[in-house]
Amino acid sequence: MNQDYIKPDNWSIIEEGFDVESVKSSESLFSIGNGAMGQRANFEENYTGETFQGSYIAGIYYPDKTKVGWWKNGYPEYFAKVLNAPNWIGIDVEINGENFNLNACTAVNNFRRELNMKEGWYNRSFEATLKNGTEIAVNVRRFLSLNLDEVGVINYEVTPLNKDAKIIYKPYIDAGVTNEDANWEEKFWEPLDVKHNKNEAFVTARTFKTHFIATTFMQNSIFLNGKDLNLTTENVESSKDKVQFIYAISVAKGEKSSIRKIGGYTVSLNHENTQLAASNVIKSALTKGYDLLLQEQIDAWAKIWEMSDITIDGDVKAQQGIRFNIFQLNQTYLGKDSRLNIGPKGFTGEKYGGSTYWDTEAYCIPFYMATKDQQVARNLLTYRFNQLDKAIENAQNNLGFKKGGGAALYPMVTMNGEECHNEWEITHEEIHRNGAIAFAIFNYYRFTGDYSYIPEKGLEVLIGIARFWHQRASFSKNKNQYVILGVTGPNEYENNVNNNFYTNYIAKWCLDYTYEQIQKVSLEYPSDHKRIMEKVNLSDAELQDWKKVSNGMYFPKSEELGIYLQQDGFLDKDLVPVKDLDRSQRPINQKWSWDRVLRSPYIKQADVLQCFYFFEEHFSKEELNRNFEFYESFTVHESSLSPCVHSIQAAVLDKMDMAYTFYLRTSRLDLDDYNKEVEEGCHITSMAGTWMSIVEGFGGMRVKNDALHFSPKIPKEWEGYSFKINFRNQILKVSINHNDTQFSLEGSKELTVFVNGTPILVEPNSLVTV
Numbered sequence: 001m002n003q004d005y006i007k008p009d010n011w012s013i014i015e016e017g018f019d020v021e022s023v024k025s026s027e028s029l030f031s032i033g034n035g036a037m038g039q040r041a042n043f044e045e046n047y048t049g050e051t052f053q054g055s056y057i058a059g060i061y062y063p064d065k066t067k068v069g070w071w072k073n074g075y076p077e078y079f080a081k082v083l084n085a086p087n088w089i090g091i092d093v094e095i096n097g098e099n100f101n102l103n104a105c106t107a108v109n110n111f112r113r114e115l116n117m118k119e120g121w122y123n124r125s126f127e128a129t130l131k132n133g134t135e136i137a138v139n140v141r142r143f144l145s146l147n148l149d150e151v152g153v154i155n156y157e158v159t160p161l162n163k164d165a166k167i168i169y170k171p172y173i174d175a176g177v178t179n180e181d182a183n184w185e186e187k188f189w190e191p192l193d194v195k196h197n198k199n200e201a202f203v204t205a206r207t208f209k210t211h212f213i214a215t216t217f218m219q220n221s222i223f224l225n226g227k228d229l230n231l232t233t234e235n236v237e238s239s240k241d242k243v244q245f246i247y248a249i250s251v252a253k254g255e256k257s258s259i260r261k262i263g264g265y266t267v268s269l270n271h272e273n274t275q276l277a278a279s280n281v282i283k284s285a286l287t288k289g290y291d292l293l294l295q296e297q298i299d300a301w302a303k304i305w306e307m308s309d310i311t312i313d314g315d316v317k318a319q320q321g322i323r324f325n326i327f328q329l330n331q332t333y334l335g336k337d338s339r340l341n342i343g344p345k346g347f348t349g350e351k352y353g354g355s356t357y358w359d360t361e362a363y364c365i366p367f368y369m370a371t372k373d374q375q376v377a378r379n380l381l382t383y384r385f386n387q388l389d390k391a392i393e394n395a396q397n398n399l400g401f402k403k404g405g406g407a408a409l410y411p412m413v414t415m416n417g418e419e420c421h422n423e424w425e426i427t428h429e430e431i432h433r434n435g436a437i438a439f440a441i442f443n444y445y446r447f448t449g450d451y452s453y454i455p456e457k458g459l460e461v462l463i464g465i466a467r468f469w470h471q472r473a474s475f476s477k478n479k480n481q482y483v484i485l486g487v488t489g490p491n492e493y494e495n496n497v498n499n500n501f502y503t504n505y506i507a508k509w510c511l512d513y514t515y516e517q518i519q520k521v522s523l524e525y526p527s528d529h530k531r532i533m534e535k536v537n538l539s540d541a542e543l544q545d546w547k548k549v550s551n552g553m554y555f556p557k558s559e560e561l562g563i564y565l566q567q568d569g570f571l572d573k574d575l576v577p578v579k580d581l582d583r584s585q586r587p588i589n590q591k592w593s594w595d596r597v598l599r600s601p602y603i604k605q606a607d608v609l610q611c612f613y614f615f616e617e618h619f620s621k622e623e624l625n626r627n628f629e630f631y632e633s634f635t636v637h638e639s640s641l642s643p644c645v646h647s648i649q650a651a652v653l654d655k656m657d658m659a660y661t662f663y664l665r666t667s668r669l670d671l672d673d674y675n676k677e678v679e680e681g682c683h684i685t686s687m688a689g690t691w692m693s694i695v696e697g698f699g700g701m702r703v704k705n706d707a708l709h710f711s712p713k714i715p716k717e718w719e720g721y722s723f724k725i726n727f728r729n730q731i732l733k734v735s736i737n738h739n740d741t742q743f744s745l746e747g748s749k750e751l752t753v754f755v756n757g758t759p760i761l762v763e764p765n766s767l768v769t770v
């Protein structure tokens, strides 16, 4: 059974009733973020039950020294990890002499969490009876400001219900935190300085090794029945990494007391003097005040939704699912800073170290391109451009590619451009990631029409990547063709295979595409061409060699079945389809030994089908169908990235029931906890895949020859759905129901879109029904 405790609602994620068993899952699901920082939905007050504490600051990481049993040459020295950042949310609460702790109360009633996605805040309310008999009602609201993105705000209200109470609020900030995932159980933060002044406090700490400095700050005000009591702390408890304030008040039965805490981080990535920056930021927040900060939050989220909302009529769970995905993507990355990227768990957990994977290019970029200004996607591309030198070192140092110089292998996992992954079959072999980085450059130009990125930055990245493929392919005398040996494809349930179809295909494509771009830049941007060629030192002979490899690339296939083979020898496996596999054996990665997984035919995630997703127009529908039928039957979807690609392909092939089933699986993966692991954090990067399943799957959106094409379909379970696309600075709204498709355009220029191949003229500010 999948978890089903989240209440269906169009705009909110809601939990009702207190269950210690679901605290960690809810901490993930109710996470909040603002692109610059984020945190799990941990309780502010002390809690002695099972919890996974997590606060994260974008771009701040720690290089945790690699720990492996058998060291292989070429392993990176460390894994850069997102750090559990100092705690700024903590508020211990003492009521009539007892420390309030939900795990120790004799009763908890009407417990309710709400994550309001429309307005961008998280609320928790309940009534509790303490051991000392005091009954209290608690209501806590928390948000991370989008406008002042170093600031978070908490409004924590306590009303004694059955007697007068002496309430002591003890807000604190604390840098004495650790990571759950730490290889050597080391501390990641070194405390530097602790300061406090009236109701403000600052704890400054530095990460070991990477030396990022963060000042964690707080400012507190105490209210009674909505009136600021202007209290200053009675007492301060302070140590080398923690400051705690004490505010005691007497509250009569039925009166509402509250503490408002402003807190957050200022970091050396953005400021010379983080402590000074923290005082300034507190001033700005206080000048605005709680109500205005909240109103600004609501307005900022309204703006985001205005552009990125997808509506679904007639299916609340599907509606809630897609909004949850869009909300989390926006909480994780807003594209303001090209030093930042999108970790697979965003700000909701430590898994995957918060680092950058090929997920960004293969899955996330389409979402950001279509729902934000094009600069956002450009920043994501620039992130890789800025790491090109490291990718060149990575190819040379780790893999010994010196010949042509300048060959670039982007890391599988990275924070600053250096490889962090340390499993040889992935670090050294899952090299297809390089292809996705090149594909994203092509995709960006295809969608935005902004070619300038390629002569400015993209071409150097493409050349590095093409050089890598040129050298990584080898000539097989036996086949009289070029082969790529010893790789891991996207399906990580196969390692060290020869001629993974997807890898060979994207390698060839990279060589051809880069070749074409060099020609184009030479004709249209001669001065950029000159600059780049002088820098990369690329000879004609090398280019001709690329052609040789590309033209001679080998692709494994079965003529008999009319399919491409995922890799050499795939058909030798015992080809029992997933439907005949006993349910008790799944997920196979938890039930089987690794060798058994490897020799089985089961596929973790789209692999050959990933190729068809990227290069659909290179293949006939019959080919797509044959391959889909074959590979879908062996796919176990044990990666969150899998169902979305299958959903899109199923929609292309008019298998709408299947497309819908996969859609539900991707959109409610975390809310329904399909993989029984949501307590570790949410699957942020695959959420962009959910968006693709609707827009590219059901809506059938493609960009061909500078124009938008649609082939609208609708699941029978829905009455209608709509989405918006920022296409070249004009906003196109597409609404689809069972009878027609409507287009409306916010912009100034008419736009021709194609619906199932027929051109349709959409004039600005008018509605066209097809």
Ligand code: BGC
Binding pocket: 344, 352, 357, 358, 359, 490, 492, 604, 605, 639, 640, 641, 685
């Ligand atoms: C997937 C990879 C992905 C990584 C991070 C793995 O389970 O197989 O394709 O990059 O998760 O999301």
